[in-house]
Amino acid sequence: MTINIQFVNLDHSDSLAEHTTERLKKMAEKYDWLINADVFFKEEGTNPEKGKICNIKLSLPGNHIFATSDEKNFEMAVKETISDLVIQLKKRKQTFMAH
Incomplete structure (x- = not known):
């Protein structure tokens, strides 16, 4: 899987x-059909307790999947975004098994 990270x-x-x-590679080991990951980090100053945003778009067979999270630091945002993606990947994997 190719990983592109932009700030x-x-x-x-x-x-x-x-x-x-490192986190994305662990996910790619479990879901070996992932093609590409585009990661975007940005910061919004409107909320003092949050504002660290992580967006991840995964390319895989079929439609892309996307998740985003807004946390108090980027590490927590990455963790939350990846956990959201894993939920979506599990659902996608079930549709692969059904066919």
Whole structure:
């Protein structure tokens, strides 16, 4: 799986990119039919307790799946976004098994 990480109006963080890549690779081991992951990090200053946003779009056979989360730090946002994607992947895997 190819992983593209972009920081929107933020400085690039090697540690955050490495953390995200590691989490996505673990997910790709379980779901080997994933093709590509596009990750976007951005920050919104409207809410002081949140505002760290992680968007992930996965390319796979069929339609793309997408998840986003808004947390108090980027690591929590990555964790929440990936858990949302895993739920969607489990549903998608069931439809593959049905055919």
